[in-house]
Amino acid sequence: MSFSDVISLLRISLHAMVPLALTAVGEIVGETAGLFNIGLEGILLLSAFAGALGAEFGGPYVGLLVGMGVGGVMSLLFAVINTYWKGTQMITGIGINLFAMGFVAFGLIQLGAPGFHDVPRAVSLFKIRTPIGMYSPVILLALILPFVVHWFIKRTRAGLMLKAAGEMPEAADVAGININRIRVLAAVFGGMLAGLAGAYMSVAWLGLVTKGLSAGRGFIALACVVFSGLNPLLALLAAFIFGFFQALAEWVKTLPSKPIPGEFVSMLPYIVTLLVVSGAIGRVRFPKFLGVPYKRE
Amino acid sequence: MSTNELQRQSRLLRGVHRTLTGLHPALESLIAALVGLLVGAILMYAWGFNPWKAYIALIQGAYGGSYEWASSLSRATPLILTALTFSICLRAGMFNIGAEGQMYVGAIAAVCIAYFTLPPGLHHIVGLIFAAVVGAAWSLVPAALKLMRGVSEVISTIMFNWIARWMALYIAIFVIVDPIRTERTVAIPLSARFPILVPRTDLSYGIFVSIAFALFIYFLLWHTATGYELRAAGLNPSAARYGGIRNKRTMFLSFILGGISAGLAGAVIVMGMPPTYAVIGGGGLPQLLNMGFDGMAVAMVGRNHPLGIIVAAVFFGGLNAGGRVMQFYGSNPVPLEMVRVVMGAIVLAMSIPELIRLFPMAKKGGENLIRTIRRATRGATEEESA
Numbered sequence: 001m002s003f004s005d006v007i008s009l010l011r012i013s014l015h016a017m018v019p020l021a022l023t024a025v026g027e028i029v030g031e032t033a034g035l036f037n038i039g040l041e042g043i044l045l046l047s048a049f050a051g052a053l054g055a056e057f058g059g060p061y062v063g064l065l066v067g068m069g070v071g072g073v074m075s076l077l078f079a080v081i082n083t084y085w086k087g088t089q090m091i092t093g094i095g096i097n098l099f100a101m102g103f104v105a106f107g108l109i110q111l112g113a114p115g116f117h118d119v120p121r122a123v124s125l126f127k128i129r130t131p132i133g134m135y136s137p138v139i140l141l142a143l144i145l146p147f148v149v150h151w152f153i154k155r156t157r158a159g160l161m162l163k164a165a166g167e168m169p170e171a172a173d174v175a176g177i178n179i180n181r182i183r184v185l186a187a188v189f190g191g192m193l194a195g196l197a198g199a200y201m202s203v204a205w206l207g208l209v210t211k212g213l214s215a216g217r218g219f220i221a222l223a224c225v226v227f228s229g230l231n232p233l234l235a236l237l238a239a240f241i242f243g244f245f246q247a248l249a250e251w252v253k254t255l256p257s258k259p260i261p262g263e264f265v266s267m268l269p270y271i272v273t274l275l276v277v278s279g280a281i282g283r284v285r286f287p288k289f290l291g292v293p294y295k296r297e
Numbered sequence: 298m299s300t301n302e303l304q305r306q307s308r309l310l311r312g313v314h315r316t317l318t319g320l321h322p323a324l325e326s327l328i329a330a331l332v333g334l335l336v337g338a339i340l341m342y343a344w345g346f347n348p349w350k351a352y353i354a355l356i357q358g359a360y361g362g363s364y365e366w367a368s369s370l371s372r373a374t375p376l377i378l379t380a381l382t383f384s385i386c387l388r389a390g391m392f393n394i395g396a397e398g399q400m401y402v403g404a405i406a407a408v409c410i411a412y413f414t415l416p417p418g419l420h421h422i423v424g425l426i427f428a429a430v431v432g433a434a435w436s437l438v439p440a441a442l443k444l445m446r447g448v449s450e451v452i453s454t455i456m457f458n459w460i461a462r463w464m465a466l467y468i469a470i471f472v473i474v475d476p477i478r479t480e481r482t483v484a485i486p487l488s489a490r491f492p493i494l495v496p497r498t499d500l501s502y503g504i505f506v507s508i509a510f511a512l513f514i515y516f517l518l519w520h521t522a523t524g525y526e527l528r529a530a531g532l533n534p535s536a537a538r539y540g541g542i543r544n545k546r547t548m549f550l551s552f553i554l555g556g557i558s559a560g561l562a563g564a565v566i567v568m569g570m571p572p573t574y575a576v577i578g579g580g581g582l583p584q585l586l587n588m589g590f591d592g593m594a595v596a597m598v599g600r601n602h603p604l605g606i607i608v609a610a611v612f613f614g615g616l617n618a619g620g621r622v623m624q625f626y627g628s629n630p631v632p633l634e635m636v637r638v639v640m641g642a643i644v645l646a647m648s649i650p651e652l653i654r655l656f657p658m659a660k661k662g663g664e665n666l667i668r669t670i671r672r673a674t675r676g677a678t679e680e681e682s683a
Contacts, residue, residue: 038451042641081649090392090451091648094593099641101587103340106634110344219455226449263467270456277453278446 009244009251014139015205017236017243019044019197021142023221024228024235025149026193030075032153032230033186034166036089036291039078039096041218043191044198045211046100047071049107051199052119052209060126063203064138064196071195072188079187083180086293097218105211116210119202127204136204138196142239145193146232153232162186166287169294179294194218216270223273230286238276245272322600326647330598330612333643340638341631351623351631358622359615365622367498373614374569375400377507377607378562379592381514382555384601386450388518389551390531395439395454396559397589398461399432403563404576404585405465406431408473411483420489425506425564432560433553435461440552444545458589462582469578484575491569503569508607510561514554515603527551562588587637591617594640597647613640 023040030037037043047067055063074096081087111117128135153159164172165182173179197217202209220242228234249268252260338348359369379396386393407428415423439453473482491501518524529537530547538544566585567576577583595613599606620636 077645081645085649087648087650089648091597092645094394094597095641095644095646095648097641098590098594098644099638101590102634102637102639102641106340106632106638109632109634216455216459219452223452223456226452261467261471263463263470267460267463270459274442274448274453274456278442278448 005251009247011135012247012250013240013244014135015243016246017239018136018139018142018205019201019217020221020224020242021146021236021239022138022197022200023194023218024224024239025146025232026190026197027221027225028190028228028230028232028235029149029153029162030183030187030190031225031290032166032287033162033183034169034287034289034292034294035079035082035183035187035190036093037075037078037187037190038090038093038219038222039074039100040093040194040221041214041216042093042097042100043071043074043194044201044214044218045104046074047195047198048202048213049104049117049198049209051195052117052202054199055119055203060203064199067199067203068192068195071198072192075187075191075194076184078191079184082293083183086295089291101211104209104213108209108211116208119207119209136200138200138204141196143236146236149232163287165294166289169289173294173296183294194221220269220273223277226277241276242269242273245269323605326598326600326605326609329643329646332646333639333641336642337635337639341635346631347629350629351626351635354626354629355616355619355623357619359619363495364498365618367495367500368618369611369615370504371498371500371570371614372617373607373610374501374504374507375562375566375588376592376595376610376613377511378558378565379589380595380599380606380610381511381558381592381603382562382589383593383596384599384603384606385514385518385527385558386551386555387596387601388531389527389547390534391443391548391551392451393436393439393454393552393555394451394593395436395457395589396555396562396592397587398454398458399435399556399559400563400566400589401458401461401465401582401585402435403428403432403560404567405468405473405482405563406560407564407567408482408485408576410489411473411486414486415488417488420486421491421568424485424489424568425561428560428564429557430560432558432563433556436552436556436559437549440549444548465576465582465585466578469576469582474578475575481573481575481577484573485568489568490574491565493571499571501569501571503565506561506565506569507610510558511603511607514558517554518603523550559589562592591637591640594644597644616640 023044027037027040047070050070051063051067053063054066057066078089078092078096081092082089108117126137128137153162161172161177161182164175164177165179165186169179198214201213206213221239224235224238224242227238246269249265252265252268253262334352338352341348341351357365359365379400382396382399383393407424410420410424410427414420435457436454439448439450439457442448442453443450469482470479475481475483491503491506494500494502494504516524518528526537526542527547527550529540530542530544531551534544537547563585566588567574570584573584576585591613595606595609598612599609616636616639617633620633623631623635624633
């Protein structure tokens with residue numbers, strides 16, 4: 001393994017880290033307020049598809065914005081069902097995942113080629129040229145955002161209100177905070193980040209949409225959140241670890257000697273996720289009212 | 298597991314079995330199904346299809362005659378079993394999303410019986426037992442991780458789905474592959490295939506395995522002490538523990554039953570679905586793909602009750618069978634994937650406990666919106682005139 005291999009491995013890890021980090025940070029905001037969204041996988045897939053369409057319509061920025069919009073709308077639906085309408089969060093999430101799986105496969109058939117759709121080079125996002133490879137500007141955002149969110153949750157009044165909505169909704173309600181509105185806002189913010197992550201995958205990174213594009217990333221992002229214990233900085237670290245193993249799997253597959261069968265290499269990110277999560281549990285504590293719709297007595 | 302966590306989990310689950318205020322659960326499922334079909338119709342209309350024609354083709358293709366009924370029932374066969382996986386664990390208070398992976402390993406295990414010869418009957422039973430044992434073993438790992446390390450079963454079962462998928466692909470392509478036709482595994486021998494129930498269709502005796510297992514689960518959950526403990530642990534874990542129910546035991550039991558069910562689903566697919574009677578490895582396990590996820594939709598619409606699940610599975614099996622007709626329907630070919638969009642919308646609708654109350658709420662919200670817009674526009678025109 002030469003030095004250039006190491007560099008390229010790290011570069012791909014950074015690329016693979018971005019969707020995980022963005023999604024995980026968004027989900028941390030949502031979970032702090034008390035909403036547990038397992039529909040992230042579906043949101044990633046839907047926004048990747050919508051982002052690709054948007055990019056072909058009006059360029060890469062429109063693509064990213066459309067992706068964020070779709071993510072926000074799906075999360076808005078999720079949040080309204082689970083706050084104002086007192087729904088069951090797990091079931092809503094499963095519904096979003098099923099819906100996205102069907103809708104993207106359906107949309108890809110309508111676009112002509114069943115199974116996949118190429119995003120033309122011309123509309124993919126520009127990349128910043130550095131001595132150690134080309135990077136998408138979204139990576140910068142993914143590296144900065146966890147710090148901003150960390151500061152927001154720990155140091156601002158709005159961040160405290162967010163925590164109160166998840167930890168002690170009754171007390172917060174008495175203090176005059178609108179629990180449902182806070183939860184909806186938090187979930188929409190998280191959904192927009194997940195949407196950005198999805199659009200990043202199709203518009204800025206891979207340059208194509210397939211019906212299995214998200215490949216469990218939504219759930220791996222949830223694993224990042226579990227690992228981090230709702231600390232955005234740890235989530236960034238977890239996202240890098242998981243991104244690294246995804247990159248490693250891709251890299252091992254391209255080796256000419258094929259030391260391990262491709263199928264086993266593809267398992268690697270999921271096995272590592274399991275190992276890391278089972279090692280991390282025990283010390284983390286989640287908001288008391290995570291997953292519970294708030295009802296005034 | 299700490300008491301705090303148990304309480305959190307019970308709160309998380311409280312909504313699952315709750316029904317509409319004063320409405321029969323079956324009626325609630327019906328409303329959700331109608332909402333799902335409506336969402337599907339709107340999407341079809343938006344993409345330029347005629348939803349009315351498409352649904353007529355779908356219903357005719359699903360329940361139009363004995364052939365159509367047979368193919369609907371044949372598609373319902375594995376769905377009953379994967380739905381049971383989700384429901385049993387949900388009744389015990391856990392979200393087992395791993396039916397997909399447990400079904401893959403079950404199907405692979407069932408194919409392995411091709412390597413020895415046994416008399417018919419015994420061969421069937423050995424195949425089913427193989428699949429059930431392997432499926433249960435696969436589901437035990439997430440259960441153990443949950444118990445010993447506190448790993449959320451949602452995450453671990455999903456990760457196990459992916460691992461199972463790649464492992465099944467590897468085994469199907471390299472280990473038990475048919476030497477002549479390399480895109481699939483060795484075929485189940487004649488002595489272990491379920492005979493066809495209705496001639497010239499793909500409905501086999503495998504459906505009796507599904508129905509028998511569903512009835513067994515019904516009996517177990519509602520007519521034995523073990524089943525009572527299992528349901529009690531799901532409804533309120535801390536109360537159940539004070540009542541002397543060992544939560545860990547019920548948790549393991551629910552995962553084992555779920556794994557058996559999903560493994561059997563894999564077995565009835567490979568042992569009872571003509572024409573291949575083998576796992577097709579090429580193209581990523583096409584005949585198994587998504588059966589586990591569709592099972593969750595079936596479980597929700599079936600209200601997590603074995604008898605409800607049978608009815609819901611016939612409905613979803615009909616959607617799948619009718620969808621195949623719909624996609625080749627003359628001037629209006631709607632792709633089969635629309636069926637899964639409808640499923641997702643149905644599950645979304647099922648997650649809203651007070652669905653029926655939404656209609657007056659939406660009406661009120663709409664009126665408010667119109668009033669606000671009118672006020673805003675009036676304000677604007679007044680400003681202009683001033």
